[in-house]
Amino acid sequence: MTDQTLHFNRTAVIGVGLIGSSLALALRERGLTDEIVGIDQDSAVLDRARALNIIDSAAPSLEAGVKGADLIIVAAPVGATGAILAELETHARDGAVIIDVGSIKGDVAAAAATLPERLFFVPSHPVAGTEQSGPEAGFASLFEGRWCILTPLDRGDDAYRDAVDRVAALWRAVGAQVEVMDAEHHDIALAITSHLPHLIAFTLVGAADDLESVTEAEIVKYSAGGFRDFTRIAASNPVMWRDVFLHNREAVIEALGRFTEELIALQRAIRWGDGDALHAAFERGRALRQAIVEAGQETAAPNFGRDREDGDGSKED
16 A cells, blocks of 8 residues: 555545544644545534644535545534435545544444445544544544444445555554454444443433432532543533434443343342452453553553543544
8 A cells, every 4th residue: 555545635524523633633644635624514613623723624515525525534423424425425526435433333334325336435433532522622643552443335346445445544544453344243342342331421420410419519529530430431422422322222222231230230249248249240340451451442550530642431423
């Protein structure tokens, strides 16, 4: 894969939030594109992105923004992806490479079924992010050392395979490690590793907020590390997570069922005073945490909060 093959003349970023702005900055920093145009429903977001030199120009419409673009990045909430792909079917130029960055892939693949073969859509999911949102939250090193999962469409032509290779090279160029899997497997895996933890965080924070016997001041004042980290996750973009749970319902419900079984088992162990069962469960959790650290996806260094580039909380799709 030569540098010239990887280079894009005009890049259109649809949705200039955390992930869209970070990828734009990474492409610019590495000289992988000549021009970046931003597309967003919120004109104020585009103004801020221009002021931060994330984009070169702001488009008044999707049609205008993707005109002539040889790379199109769909970084909007997953609920909007289907409608965006339908517009790209009409407005994207022949040969355009299109990627999304959402954490749901089954519905995205279904929405892409009608795309013409003249367009090369490679679903992508960079497993990286923070609980922050908006163009100000973006930074070029966000993807370094993180995984990006590709779930290619069911196309067997050589041109599409070349596009998949090109997209994989793009993600590696911005620092990510690339994994390829089918969409169904992706959605099940992410339901466990990402979607369920967020659902639990939202639920726990909501339960604490509902407790009449604990004042808001006490919740804030006595927030220990565990609760504090849950509130960090629960600070995530509500629109994005609403769409995630609506579009990955089956996998999330399956994961939630397994979690409920584990929770009931722990509840029973506590009620019966079964210390051995509790110890075994906690040891299993500790071992998994150590495996994540050893894999380089987290650091064991203690800190009260999280450095911006070390954070791996929720992401904006």
